[in-house]
Amino acid sequence: MSATASSYSITMRLHTAPDHGVVGAVATAISAAGGVVTAIDVVDSTRERLVLDVTCSASDADHSHSLEEAVDAIDGVEVYKVSDRTFLLHIGGKIEVASKVPLKNRDDLSMAYTPGVGRVSMALHEHPEDVSRLTIKGNSVAVVTDGSAVLGLGNIGPGAALPVMEGKAALFKRFANIDAWPICLASQDTDEIVRAVEMIAPGFGGINLEDIAAPRCFEIEQRLRESLDIPVFHDDQHGTAIVVLAALTNALRVVEKSLTECRVVLSGAGAAGTAIVTLLLAAGLTDVVVVDRDGALCTGDESLSPAHTDLASVTNPRAVRGRLKECLVGADVFIGVSAPGILQPEWIASMAERPVVFALANPDPEVDPAEAEKYAAVVASGRSDYPNQINNVLAFPGVFRGLLDARARDITIDMLLRAADAIAHVVRDEELNPSFIIPTVFNAEVPKAVAAAVRGVGVGE
Helix, strand or coil: CCCCEEEEEEEEEEEECCCCCHHHHHHHHHHHCCCEEEEEEEEEECCCCEEEEEEEEECCHHHHHHHHHHHHCCCCEEEEEEEEHHHHHHCCCCCCCCCCCCCCCHHHHHHHCCCHHHHHHHHHHHCHHHHHHHCHHHHEEEEEECCCCECCCECCCHHHHHHHHHHHHHHHHHHHCCEEEEEECCCCCHHHHHHHHHHHHHHCCEEEECCCCCCHHHHHHHHHHHHCCCCEEEHHHHHHHHHHHHHHHHHHHHHCCCHHHCEEEEECCCHHHHHHHHHHHHHCCCEEEEEECCEECCCCCCCCCHHHHHHHHCCCCCCCCCCHHHHCCCCCEEEECCCCCCCCHHHHHHCCCCCEEEECCCCCCCCCHHHHCCCCCEEEECCCCCCCECCHHHCHHHHHHHHHHCCCCCCCHHHHHHHHHHHHCCCCCCCCECCECCCCCCCCHHHHHHHHHHHHHHCCC
């Protein structure tokens, strides 16, 4: 049975016989079916019946139905209603707009709105450089998507992407006190997306591109960086790259290897993979082989797309050929940002001594982390139910906090490198071990450290 997760958490309302011993029977049945009981509450107790709310977690949707059936099969127990706690959390959305100023009387209105607000507008007309100081622009980010590459779900469109963008906005507020808005565009045309973002840019201090498919995302980001005077950050690329470099920095400290002397194999030549390679090369890596579904990318292969040709031109210095299994032989590090189950655990045995494995495909990684641990010295994944979670939340809130504070107009490679270094060094030497190479997203020092690192570059320190 796969590990249970709170994202598949249900609450069952049960009507049972008036026997408190049924609580134990219910808990036993759920446990026997592979579920984990997290709460049992007696809602009502009479001589005729008990009403219980039983909350438990499952491994997936099918498993949650199995838990329901296991409980319903108990004599004297009726499953009256089942609530999916994740869907309940999303009812009405996850974010809201709140006023920062009191609006209790006419005096308040006359300053916050007309006529007082007109004075501020005219002042900004005369001094547009003050817009960031006198409006929300200085603390606002647009989270922009076209819905073409949402999580691991694919091209599901802007409406279905909205819950993810809401979640992103909530994370900006929670971890960096930044006000962010989900902008879900009803177009997957590059020109239209670029123009739409250019038109809304005056109201924002930064643009966070999210879940836009490659290779379109590369052109969109590049064109917006050229046309806008505010930073544009594609989190699927650069946020992922920052956290991977931070985690790899510490993993290599654990296994006592140097990045400049390592051989890395990276599976996945999309947006995330390309950005990871670019940042690792900037950090000093010299030997990385990128593998996609057809095998290793290598210069001279005329079947490659333009984007893959460019990637091949800066990677694979030993001209390695073959599929993932062949490419892994002798490698120090595997990084996966591709597809589930493509790496057989026993292949790790062919890698160099004390190998590092980052299986980051979500929700199902390239290799089961528990199986990979039998062969690798350090294992990381994108999942929260295993040690060493590689999570972009460690990067983007602090990055944007630093950018906004510095009134930066662009994002540089130096900023990304310093952000990764800041995250890595939040983990103190005495804390570092194979199961703890990256700080938790709830470590309050992380966004502060990242913001300070980015802010320093932004003001030219």
